[in-house]
Amino acid sequence: MAIRLPVFMDYHSTTPVDPRVLEEMLPYFTEKFGNAASRSHAFGWTAEEAVEYARERIAKLLGAQSEKEIVFTSGSTESTNLAIKGVAEFYRDKGNHIITTVLEHKSVLDTCKRLEKDGFSITYLPVSKEGLVDPDDVRKAITNQTLLVSIMLANNEIGTVQPLEAIGKITRERGVLLHTDAVQGFGKVDFDVQRMNVDLASITAHKLYGPKGVGALYVRRNKPRVRLVAQIDGGGHERGNRSGTLNVPAIVGFGKACDIMATEGKAESSKILTLRERLRLKITSQLNEVYLNGSFEHRLPGNLNLSFNFVEGEGLMMAIKDVAVSSGSACTSASLEPSYVLRALGVGDELAHSSIRFGLGRFTTEEEVDFVANLVVNKVDKLREMSPLWEMHREGIDLKSVAWVAH
């Protein structure tokens, strides 16, 4: 089978809409275009029915007790803002402390930073070299001021999957709320809000083959009933939690995407894992000085984050431009700082600059994997021939002993 270039291996950034999802969405743009809040006619009822059906499907994949626990939003960034700020505001007189980790997505970190300016105190838990949070650290960080713990299910850069079940036991026992940014792991790894004692979960459709611009916040309604202060004021939609006319076609698509995951997710994950291992082994058997970033064991099936020592990540991305990937290299960011996630793992700046994230997904094929592996091996060899560091390394020079002229 001929492969189409460029090959997409950036499934953590987003995913294409599954054709089955699109098909279910289409009527809701045209003939079934009603406003789900219109109570007075059939157009509205049809839309509302579709929204409620999607709510059920999403609730089911989350393991929620009721579809009433789903609040639709514009995406996970909004869900997270609503969860953290909403809880902080509602429970303000009970405490002012929030616990999160250094590995979180910016939507969590920057929300916490804003609360810090408002007088909240935030603990940013460190992670191990493997990129994992120690549940014991969560336990130790909880004080009588702690309102909320926010820890992601799976990391978007290194794919590490956190021990949420163990963390949920602790937060439940201590009477502290638990929010998780479940974006990357939802539908792909074991996740169940009930079993894991998760009280709030942020999810988004576009990471699981649904459309962009629609997400949801799971808000537990029972044991405990979680209360929030809405962050967007208006018509009081979503039980007053999030005003604004619902994006019905996108919500329909989100529901369908979850439904597909519910039936196919397990088999799909194991297929993707096989492909990911094929890619990893092909690369590491042909190149030395390649390092895996993040835990091997507790990892998203589609994530492969590798550092190619002595080759700079952005230079490598340019050399392999027939494949769409991303890099933790500073050169790809406006800030010229290497990835804070890799730094948090204690990966040295040199190796952080040399990292590439491969993200495999539903439509990745074996042919693509083989093509990418060959391309990467060839180009890394070529760039190393061009790298003064590789030459010094082979001459036995310890790069740490060199007096570099930093700029």
Place this chain on the structure above:
Amino acid sequence: MAYSEKVIEHAENPRNVGTLDKNDPNVGTGLVGAPACGDVMRLQIKVGEDGVIEDAKFKTFGCGSAIASSSLATEWIKGKTIDEAEAIKNVDIVNELNLPPVKIHCSVLAEDAIKSAIADYRKKKEQKNL
């Protein structure tokens, strides 16, 4: 970010990649940047009796713009006298390669590499003349 055609061309077909003998009295070596910053350039020149740069080689660890800047630098300095080569400014490289603002430091590094190779060569000559 999208790269300019010239950056892509140089990065895909870099000129003068390689190594000159750093112990040769007629060779000057400049090593600038740091691995921790994500860019290291080594630029070497071989200077003839007449003060003209006969050969230039580079190796670079860095992004495509850094590779292109050093490739262009070696191309430009070959055949120039060391004084002429020393007059090359990073803005010349920026203009030739259409580097965007975030990539200006790659061109600065290339200018530094030229200057540092020339300084190394001069130091060798002075030591010889002592």
